[in-house]
Each structure stands twice: as structure tokens, then as C-alpha cells.
Amino acid sequence: MKLELRSPINERAGIHVPDEVAQLAKPFNGTVVSKEGDEYPIKNNIIDLLGKEPDFTSIANYSNHWKLTASIYEDIWRKRSLSLLSGEEFPIEKEHELLIEWTAPKVDGWYLDLGCSTALYGRALKAAQKKANIVALDFSSQMLEEARLKAEADETDMYFLRADGRHLPFFSNTFDGIVMGGTLNELTEEIKVLYEAKRVIKKDGVFFMMHLIKSDAWYGRLLQESASLGGIKFWTVDESNKLFNQAGFKVEEQLVKGIVCFTKLVPA
Ligand SMILES: C[S@@+](CC[C@H](N)C(=O)[O-])C[C@H]1O[C@@H](n2cnc3c(N)ncnc32)[C@H](O)[C@@H]1O
Numbered sequence: 001m002k003l004e005l006r007s008p009i010n011e012r013a014g015i016h017v018p019d020e021v022a023q024l025a026k027p028f029n030g031t032v033v034s035k036e037g038d039e040y041p042i043k044n045n046i047i048d049l050l051g052k053e054p055d056f057t058s059i060a061n062y063s064n065h066w067k068l069t070a071s072i073y074e075d076i077w078r079k080r081s082l083s084l085l086s087g088e089e090f091p092i093e094k095e096h097e098l099l100i101e102w103t104a105p106k107v108d109g110w111y112l113d114l115g116c117s118t119a120l121y122g123r124a125l126k127a128a129q130k131k132a133n134i135v136a137l138d139f140s141s142q143m144l145e146e147a148r149l150k151a152e153a154d155e156t157d158m159y160f161l162r163a164d165g166r167h168l169p170f171f172s173n174t175f176d177g178i179v180m181g182g183t184l185n186e187l188t189e190e191i192k193v194l195y196e197a198k199r200v201i202k203k204d205g206v207f208f209m210m211h212l213i214k215s216d217a218w219y220g221r222l223l224q225e226s227a228s229l230g231g232i233k234f235w236t237v238d239e240s241n242k243l244f245n246q247a248g249f250k251v252e253e254q255l256v257k258g259i260v261c262f263t264k265l266v267p268a
Contacts, residue, residue, distance in 0.1 A: 003016075007035075008167060008169050013038070015035075015040070021042060025155075046145065046161075048162040049161065049163045050162050053065065073143070074120060086259070095210065099121060099179065110132075111134050114165055115182075117181075119150065119160075122135075123150065123151055125179065134159065137163050139162060139165070148160055173200070173202045177206050184240075185211055188231070190243065203267055206265070237261060244263070
């Protein structure tokens with residue numbers, strides 16, 4: 001099956017994406033055109049449905065658009081972050097194990113890494129199931145360029161898409177799974193993104209999420225209050241689950257380690 005996008009300006013118009021766009025060993029430059037004629041550039045395999053820079057409403061979001069953040073994010077911060085945040089040794093391999101166990105990527109299945117940054121989750125899914133199709137989406141060009149470099153280095157083919165999670169450019173019931181690592185806390189309009197996730201996931205799909213919750217400790221709360229000035233939000237587990245229910249998901253599995261929470265959601 002081929003990737004078909006939904007035009008961001010004409011909800012009924014599909015956009016066919018050539019398979020070669022996901023084949024990263026060969027740079028792909030060109031355009032894709034919707035059935036209504038709106039056209040979008042593909043530069044070095046990254047499909048850009050956004051064009052202009054998004055409006056930044058927080059420092060957290062702004063910093064994701066710096067080349068420096070993109071280049072150091074995964075190796076300096078991401079791979080160590082869960083051990084620091086959970087208060088116990090939590091290597092990235094353990095997180096990947098949970099991701100694969102709960103998501104169980106299928107042959108020919110379609111998976112969306114939503115707010116992918118360097119597409120750590122997308123690459124892990126593809127490593128576990130070579131015959132799955134992965135779409136990694138972010139609104140930061142800098143993050144997508146870094147993700148593309150890492151995926152090519154790992155010989156992991158996938159689609160890269162620059163788009164806004166608040167208006168997902170896919171038709172309803174497209175994905176067998178959605179994965180989202182750490183992004184919930186950084187979203188400016190989380191409920192819009194969750195509604196969109198609910199729309200594009202299949203009825204029997206699974207949504208794997210790693211998110212941060214409110215700290216119980218006074219010093220943790222102090223740190224979180226200063227982080228929230230930069231646009232990062234925290235909810236308790238109950239508040240997070242209310243948000244998921246509101247968007248039409250139900251919690252099937254949940255694991256809390258310190259302020260790190262892993263949640264497996266399915267459509268309610
Ligand atoms: C915490 S990082 C994601 C980390 C990554 N998922 C991982 O597991 O390593 C959050 C990412 O979400 C992206 N992002 C935030 N809001 C977005 C939106 N509305 N649409 C698309 N991407 C968004 C940011 O650009 C950033 O790269």
C-alpha cells in the first residue's frame with residue numbers, strides 16, 4: 001500500500017507520495033501535488049506541507065527549531081533522560097522493549113511517530129518490524145533533517161513529513177499505531193492533537209505514549225513550575241487520563257516510574 005496524504009487546504013483531496021521518497025539511500029527532491037492541484041516541496045526526502053515557520057507560543061517549541069538542539073538532542077539528552085527523570089536506571093533499550101511490546105508493529109502496518117524530533121521511536125519500530133511503514137512527523141525542519149541523517153545512517157527507510165500535529169494531513173483510519181515520546185508535555189493545544197490522533201488511528205489501532213507527570217516532591221514541583229514558564233505542561237496521572245478519555249481513548253496499560261509515565265491507549 002502507498003502513502004496517501006490529505007491536502008492541508010482541501011480536506012477531500014488526496015496526495016499520492018511515491019515510494020522512493022521513503023528510500024533514504026537516494027536523495028529525493030521534487031514536489032507532490034494534490035488532486036486539486038496544490039503543490040508541496042520535497043527536499044532531501046522531507047515532504048514539507050507547512051511552508052512557513054509555525055507561530056511559536058513557547059520557548060520549548062522555539063528551541064526545537066534550533067539546529068543545535070536538533071543535533072545534540074538524542075545523544076546528549078534523550079538517551080539519558082529517562083534515568084534522570086525516573087530516578088532509576090532506565091536505559092533506552094528498556095524503553096524500546098516496552099514500545100515494541102505494547103505497539104506490536106505488524107507486517108505492512110502503518111505507524112505514525114507524532115512529534116518525532118529525531119524519530120527515535122520510528123526507527124525502533126522499523127528495526128523491530130522491517131515490513132512496517134513508518135511516517136515520522138514534526139513541524140521542525142531542523143529536527144526532521146537530523147532524523148533523516150540518523151535514519152539513513154541506520155539504513156532505516158521511512159517517510160519524513162513536516163506538518164502540524166493539530167491538523168494531521170491524513171484521512172481518517174489511516175494508522176495501525178501512533179507513537180509519541182515526550183511530545184504531549186510540549187504541545188500548545190494538546191487536546192486538538194489528541195482529537196486528530198483519534199481521527200487518523202484505526203478502530204483497532206494502538207497509541208503508545210511516553211509523557212511526564214506532576215512530581216510529588218516539593219523540589220520536583222518547583223522545577224516543573226519553572227519549566228512551565230517555558231511552555232512545558234505537566235498533569236497528574238488522573239488528569240492525563242481524563243485528557244485521553246476526553247479525546248476518545250481509553251487506557252489499556254500504564255506504567256509509572258518517577259515522573260515518567262508510559263501509557264498504552266486504544267480508541268474507546
Ligand atoms: C519532546 S520532543 C519529541 C521527542 C521524541 N518524540 C522522542 O521520543 O525522542 C517534542 C517534539 O514535538 C514537536 N512538536 C511540538 N508541537 C508540535 C506540533 N503541533 N506539530 C508537530 N510537531 C510538534 C517539536 O518540534 C519537537 O520536536
